[in-house]
Amino acid sequence: MELLAQARLTFFGMTPNSPELWVKIIVTFILGLGVMFAFTKAPIRARRMIVFSFTFASGLFYILLWLWPVAVAREPGTLPNNAVEGVAFWLDDAVPRIADVAQILTAFLLGLGIMSLLTVHTQRIRRKAQDWKYSVLLMVSLVTMVGFGYVDWIQKKFQDPQGKLLEMANWGPVQYGQDLLFDGAYQQMEAAMFSMIAFFILSAAYRAFRVRSVESTVLMASALILMLSLMGALDFIWTTGINNLVAQTHNPFLDNFKISEVAGWVKSTLQTPSIRAIEFGVGLGAVAMGLRIWLGLERGGVSA
Amino acid sequence: MNAAFWDKLQKVDRRVLYVVLVVLTSIGLFLKAEIPVAVDDSSADFYAKLMKIDPNKPVVVQTDWTISTRGENMAHLECLLRILMTRKIKFVYYSATSDAPAFQVATDVIRHINEERKAMNLKVYERGTDYIGLGLFPNAEGANESMRNDIKKAWGGRRVRMPDGNETDIFQTPVLKGVNSMGDFGLMVVVTASDTIDFAVQRLNDKVELTGMATGVIAPGMLPYYQARQLKGFAGGLKGCYDMEYMMKHGINHPEEGGKIYVNAGKIVGEVPPLGSGKDLARATQYYADLHIALSLLIFAVVVGNVAMFAQKKAKKGAE
Numbered sequence: 001m002e003l004l005a006q007a008r009l010t011f012f013g014m015t016p017n018s019p020e021l022w023v024k025i026i027v028t029f030i031l032g033l034g035v036m037f038a039f040t041k042a043p044i045r046a047r048r049m050i051v052f053s054f055t056f057a058s059g060l061f062y063i064l065l066w067l068w069p070v071a072v073a074r075e076p077g078t079l080p081n082n083a084v085e086g087v088a089f090w091l092d093d094a095v096p097r098i099a100d101v102a103q104i105l106t107a108f109l110l111g112l113g114i115m116s117l118l119t120v121h122t123q124r125i126r127r128k129a130q131d132w133k134y135s136v137l138l139m140v141s142l143v144t145m146v147g148f149g150y151v152d153w154i155q156k157k158f159q160d161p162q163g164k165l166l167e168m169a170n171w172g173p174v175q176y177g178q179d180l181l182f183d184g185a186y187q188q189m190e191a192a193m194f195s196m197i198a199f200f201i202l203s204a205a206y207r208a209f210r211v212r213s214v215e216s217t218v219l220m221a222s223a224l225i226l227m228l229s230l231m232g233a234l235d236f237i238w239t240t241g242i243n244n245l246v247a248q249t250h251n252p253f254l255d256n257f258k259i260s261e262v263a264g265w266v267k268s269t270l271q272t273p274s275i276r277a278i279e280f281g282v283g284l285g286a287v288a289m290g291l292r293i294w295l296g297l298e299r300g301g302v303s304a
Numbered sequence: 305m306n307a308a309f310w311d312k313l314q315k316v317d318r319r320v321l322y323v324v325l326v327v328l329t330s331i332g333l334f335l336k337a338e339i340p341v342a343v344d345d346s347s348a349d350f351y352a353k354l355m356k357i358d359p360n361k362p363v364v365v366q367t368d369w370t371i372s373t374r375g376e377n378m379a380h381l382e383c384l385l386r387i388l389m390t391r392k393i394k395f396v397y398y399s400a401t402s403d404a405p406a407f408q409v410a411t412d413v414i415r416h417i418n419e420e421r422k423a424m425n426l427k428v429y430e431r432g433t434d435y436i437g438l439g440l441f442p443n444a445e446g447a448n449e450s451m452r453n454d455i456k457k458a459w460g461g462r463r464v465r466m467p468d469g470n471e472t473d474i475f476q477t478p479v480l481k482g483v484n485s486m487g488d489f490g491l492m493v494v495v496t497a498s499d500t501i502d503f504a505v506q507r508l509n510d511k512v513e514l515t516g517m518a519t520g521v522i523a524p525g526m527l528p529y530y531q532a533r534q535l536k537g538f539a540g541g542l543k544g545c546y547d548m549e550y551m552m553k554h555g556i557n558h559p560e561e562g563g564k565i566y567v568n569a570g571k572i573v574g575e576v577p578p579l580g581s582g583k584d585l586a587r588a589t590q591y592y593a594d595l596h597i598a599l600s601l602l603i604f605a606v607v608v609g610n611v612a613m614f615a616q617k618k619a620k621k622g623a624e
Contacts, residue, residue: 092454095450095457096458099446099447099450099458100450102443102445102446103442103443103446103447105443106442106443106446109442110402110404161465161470162468163465166415166431167419168415168419182408183412186405187374188371190370190371190372191371191374193372194373198325198329198598199318199321199325202322202602202605203318203321205602205605205606205609206316206321206606207314207318207609209609210610210613220606224603224606227599227602228603230541230595231595231596231599231600232339232340232341232342232543232592233339233341235341236339236340236341236342260342260344267524268531272524272527272528272531275524275527275528279528
């Protein structure tokens with residue numbers, strides 16, 4: 001039970017470039033490939049069982065973590081007094097390992113995406129399908145970006161112990177190339193894609209946002225109040241006007257008509273409870289769906 | 305005006321709308337002006353918290369955004385870094401999102417702020433001694449759960465290259481020395497464009513004081529956490545960030561020349577000073593006039609669209 005607790009130096013924190021680390025990386029890589037190959041050769045029925053077993057074990061771990069009595073005031077090196085405490089210690093120690101596995105699995109999605117992209121576009125280029133030139137462009141962009149990124153990383157990691165490359169004044173061609181591709185091209189294109197939403201919102205606001213029912217009127221009124229509250233200049237002018245009016249009439253009730261007050265009321269009295277209610281609903285749905293997947297009732301989740 | 309006019313107005317070419325949007329928002333980018341503002345309670349709480357935390361305790365910054373939301377999130381992170389660096393608070397940052405460029409984007413922002421400070425003859429933050437970057441954790445839920453469980457195991461074995469060129473275990477650096485659990489951090493700030501803050505609240509809110517900076521789309525989802533005091537404060541959207549910059553310049557309940565108080569936040573007890581040195585009105589101020597223009601245009605479009613619809617109906621009825 002204490003094995004995990006004693007493993008202070010993790011696999012990922014071993015001395016860089018040490019032979020022991022390289023051996024472990026190579027062995028893990030070969031083992032991983034072997035397991036993946038074995039899974040691809042497994043019959044359909046067995047695949048379902050494998051997926052179900054992994055899903056059930058993962059779910060069981062987190063359910064135990066949540067329900068099992070927690071080891072209180074545990075000090076490093078403490079041994080469990082009984083089996084219940086032993087399981088608690090084991091769960092406690094296993095959390096970072098499970099989290100590492102979850103991180104790696106999520107990172108695998110990136111690899112899976114790249115693999116799929118390469119497969120699809122290689123085929124398109126080979127068959128000279130319609131617009132295959134864009135596929136070439138995509139592959140070249142992918143390789144160039146990865147290439148610059150890795151060389152930059154290698155230079156910073158192994159050839160720049162003083163961290164001089166962190167400052168732009170010390171950059172070389174690789175850093176400028178990486179910056180041009182990442183900051184100069186990729187990021188600008190991403191921002192441009194995202195900003196297109198503004199055009200659609202404006203067009204939709206003009207053409208589709210119509211007062212045709214009570215619901216749409218309420219929606220429009222709340223949207224208007226919240227938009228006005230985001231405009232500080234307008235809010236300031238309005239608030240100053242209300243303050244002057246309150247000073248003249250000595251009627252503090254008028255304070256309630258400040259835009260920030262009305263928007264605050266909409267947010268705290270209408271918006272927040274609605275969000276809370278929706279999140280309760282989503283949470284219950286997630287529990288129901290989680291249970292179905294965990295117990296293998298959701299066929300889509302466990303079929304391979 | 306006859307029905308044909310209103311009909312024409314309703315069917316105005318969308319490209320006309322697009323041109324109007326481009327022209328007006330482009331003009332707005334050049335109108336950098338300090339606009340008086342009534343700051344949100346959540347922003348005031350956040351600023352007060354940042355200005356009052358113990359400078360000897362490090363801060364955790366989880367930065368989960370990429371360039372598509374830079375209008376808001378880059379302004380958020382810049383604003384946060386300016387406050388931390390001016391108050392000489394050490395920090396550790398990482399990204400917990402499957403959006404791979406997030407960590408690189410945050411690293412670039414730190415470099416920009418350092419360059420800005422260097423130009424202003426202010427202290428430049430050094431990797432290893434003043435801050436540490438932990439990299440990308442693609443699974444936010446797992447990362448936060450692990451941090452909750454045991455920070456030394458969650459980040460165990462990681463090394464950072466110090467200014468002298470040697471690699472050191474992160475827990476031996478001046479940034480994390482003495483940190484044994486999440487409770488040893490002064491504050492955690494999640495800068496996000498997605499729901500990653502939900503995981504932080506679910507897993508960490510009882511372990512460390514939690515705050516956030518999120519886009520205008522995500523910010524309403526943070527209100528229930530703020531009302532329940534699970535978030536000690538947050539800056540929502542560009543308005544929230546402008547609030548922060550405004551408070552960085554004027555403080556809270558802080559009398560300036562002639563006794564004038566710019567930010568009168570009754571909810572905050574006592575006075576919170578302005579930042580004092582470094583840049584205060586920056587990116588959010590640059591974009592705030594544009595936000596006014598964009599929202600005014602949106603309101604105008606909705607009003608004109610509806611007026612045209614009703615007028616067209618009325619004109620048609622009249623013709624019948």
